[in-house]
Amino acid sequence: xxxxxxxxxxxxxxxxxxxxxxxxxxxxxxxxxxxxxxxxxxxxxxxxxxxxxxxxxxxxxxxxxxxxxxxxxxxxxxxxxxxxxxxxxxxxxxxxxxxxxxxxxxxxxxxxxxxxxxxxxxxxxxxxxxxxxxxxxxxxxxxxxxxxxxxxxxxxxxxxxxxxxxxxxxxxxxxxxxxxxxxxxxxxxxxxxxxxxxxxxxxxxxxxxxxxxxxxxxxxxxxxxxxxxxxxxxxxxxxxxxxxxxxxxxxxxxxxxxxxxxxxxxxxxxxxxxxxxxxxxxxxxxxxxxxxxxxxxxxxxxxxxxxxxxxxxxxxxxxxxxxxxxxxxxxxxxxxxxxxxxxxxxxxxxxxxxxxxxxxxxxxxxxxxxxxxxxxxxxxxxxxxxxxxxxxxxxxxxxxxxxxxxxxxxxxxxx
Numbered sequence: 545x546x547x548x549x550x551x552x553x554x555x556x557x558x559x560x561x562x563x564x565x566x567x568x569x570x571x572x573x574x575x576x577x578x579x580x581x582x583x584x585x586x587x588x589x590x591x592x593x594x595x596x597x598x599x600x601x602x603x604x605x606x607x608x609x610x611x612x613x614x615x616x617x618x619x620x621x622x623x624x625x626x627x628x629x630x631x632x633x634x635x636x637x638x639x640x641x642x643x644x645x646x647x648x649x650x651x652x653x654x655x656x657x658x659x660x661x662x663x664x665x666x667x668x669x670x671x672x673x674x675x676x677x678x679x680x681x682x683x684x685x686x687x688x689x690x691x692x693x694x695x696x697x698x699x700x701x702x703x704x705x706x707x708x709x710x711x712x713x714x715x716x717x718x719x720x721x722x723x724x725x726x727x728x729x730x731x732x733x734x735x736x737x738x739x740x741x742x743x744x745x746x747x748x749x750x751x752x753x754x755x756x757x758x759x760x761x762x763x764x765x766x767x768x769x770x771x772x773x774x775x776x777x778x779x780x781x782x783x784x785x786x787x788x789x790x791x792x793x794x795x796x797x798x799x800x801x802x803x804x805x806x807x808x809x810x811x812x813x814x815x816x817x818x819x820x821x822x823x824x825x826x827x828x829x830x831x832x833x834x835x836x837x838x839x840x841x842x843x844x845x846x847x848x849x850x851x852x853x854x855x856x857x858x859x860x861x862x863x864x865x866x867x868x869x870x871x872x873x874x875x876x877x878x879x880x881x882x883x884x885x886x887x888x889x890x891x892x893x894x895x896x897x898x899x900x901x902x903x904x905x906x907x908x909x910x911x912x913x914x915x916x917x918x919x920x921x922x923x924x925x926x927x928x929x930x931x932x933x934x935x936x937x938x939x940x941x942x943x944x945x946x947x948x949x950x951x952x953x954x955x956x957x958x959x
Contacts (some may be wrong), residue, residue, distance in 0.1 A: 545840045545864055547627035553865040558941035561932070562949070569952045570945060573633065576626050577610075577644075578602040582672035584650065586665050589658050596665065600648040600673045602682055603629035606951045609680055610646035611636060611889060613687025613716075614669075614694075617838075620649035624839070628687075631860050632889065635882040637944035639921050641893050646682050648673065654689050663697050670698035674705055679712035679900065685892050686716040688761065688838070692728070696721050712899035715892035724895035725907035727888075730914060732766030734887015735858050737918040738879045739832060740774070742854055745926060746877065751775025754830040756852070758782050758822055759837030760803070760811055763858040763885065767834050768796040776832065780825045784837075785810040787825040788817035826850060835862035842867045850876060857881040872935050880937040882944060883925055890917050 552574050559570050584596040599622055602610040612632040625647045633645030650669055654662055676682060686695055699714045699721065711722030719725070726733070743750050753776045757764045760783040768778050772795070780789040781799060788794070788811050802814045812819060826833065826846055833852035835841050839861035842850065847863075847870035855871065856879045857863065863871065863878065871878055894910055897903070905913075921943075929939035 545843065546623050547839050547861050548623045548630065550840075550861060550865055551627045551630045554937065554941060555945075557865070558938055558945055561938075561942050562945065566945075566949045569949045572952070573604065573630065573945075573948065576601050576603045576629060577605060578676065579622070579626070580673060580676055581622065582669070584665060584668050584672060586661060586668060588661055596650055596652050598648070598650040598669045598672060599625045600676060600682070600684075601625045601629040601646060602676065603645040603647075604633045604948070605644040605682075606948060606955065607633075607637060607644050608642040609644065609678075610682040611641075611643040611685070611892065612646035612648065613685045613888075614648040614650075614690050614698075615687035616650050616652050616654045616689040616694075618651060618653045619838070620651040625649050627839070628860055631882055633948070634941065634944040635886050635889055637947045638882050638925065638940050639886045639890055639917060640947065641890065643683075643889070643893065646684070647687075648684055649687070662694070666694045666697045667701040670701040671705065674702055677702070677713060679710060679896070683712065683892070683896055684714050685888070686762075691762075692716055692718040692723060712896055715895040715899075717895070722895075722899050724891060724898055724910060725905065726910035726914065727891045727895055728762065729766040729769075730891035731763045731858065731885050731888035732770055733911065733914060734890065734918050735763070735767055735834070735856055735879075735884050736770035736774070737887070737915055738884050738922055739771070739854065739856050741919065741922045741926075742856075742877060742879055746853070748831065748853070753777070753832055754779050755832040755834065756780040756825050756828045756830045757834040757836055757858075758787070758825050758841065759835065759859060760799075761836065763888075764834065764836035765796065765800060767836060767858055768794075768799070771832070772796050779830065780820065780828055781811055782822045782825050782837075783811050786812045787820045787822050788812060788814050789820050789825070789828070790817045828852075832856060835859050837862070840864055842871075844870065847871055848874075850874070852876060854879065857884045860885065868935070868937060878936055880940045883921060883936070883940045886921065887914055887918060890914055 628647035836858035
């Protein structure tokens with residue numbers, strides 16, 4: 545399943561809601577503005593040299609500098625990065641941020657690298673893409689298997705090349721190096737706020753719900769935390785090595801402590817839990833399902849088995865278009881990725897603004913602003929959904945494309 549083809553299918557599903565004069569602008573969105581592929585020779589600790597491939601795709605800057613994360617994962621490929629960049633364009637438009645969409649990545653398993661090898665690869669990548677990034681051009685951020693430390697290495701590398709410290713070129717940095725309060729948990733916080741808003745409109749009490757979370761990285765773990773604090777019973781979580789389940793509920797801090805201390809660095813083997821597969825987790829009898837790993841996990845093959853009332857997409861592109869159709873027919877509410885996980889890029893925008901202004905906001909202020917932006921975006925998408933009697937993914941797509949089309953109309957096509 546090609547994720548970029550999935551994105552194009554989603555565009556086609558939205559296109560029919562626009563007049564003919566707008567169709568050409570929508571067609572432009574099927575083509576990334578710039579695709580960069582870089583060769584990354586890396587000297588290993590044993591003095592041998594391995595060669596890795598990296599990518600940076602800038603999908604559209606029609607609304608402003610491009611913005612998007614960098615992921616380190618063995619499955620990274622060009623079509624995946626193109627799709628993720630395109631979804632970022634839609635995401636920033638849904639949130640009404642003055643950004644376009646981009647994404648980057650390296651096809652590597654970072655768990656196989658030493659700390660020194662990881663740093664050298666990160667700095668090599670930052671050097672390779674330096675000509676096409678910058679605070680007013682393209683601002684990368686963390687994604688799957690990257691973190692604030694890696695963003696600090698990359699920021700330092702870019703700054704050394706420019707001869708001065710430039711905080712605003714990367715976001716998701718450590719607090720001590722131009723980072724922002726609230727950034728680490730922002731994706732999950734935004735997702736949680738969307739779940740709360742959806743529950744209110746569907747007449748569901750959050751503290752009477754059961755939830756399952758597929759993927760236990762930053763977004764998955766913090767989603768567990770916020771749901772648990774709100775009274776939802778999280779009965780299953782998973783990571784790349786498998787899934788665990790306990791009908792009585794899993795305590796987030798105890799699961800995290802186990803994962804940190806276990807030899808496999810996995811949730812597997814958590815005391816008192818039952819081991820299940822990631823596939824079984826998706827089909828559990830829960831109210832809220834949070835896919836928080838990678839794309840294409842809910843497909844036409846397993847969508848019929850999904851029993852959750854709400855699917856909140858913490859990951860990008862976890863549901864294929866075919867799965868969408870099945871879930872909609874089952875009246876399952878999907879909070880789409882371009883809305884549900886937009887808290888991360890929104891607080892990245894806040895970090896960029898702080899860096900540009902030499903400012904530093906309190907955690908309370910950041911969280912208040914995030915809550916305000918998420919509510920405005922959710923309300924806009926929900927209103928579009930209700931007025932047109934459509935699903936939330938289509939509604940979010942309409943909101944985003946309306947703003948993108950307006951930008952094309954105002955700016956024009958030059959020369």
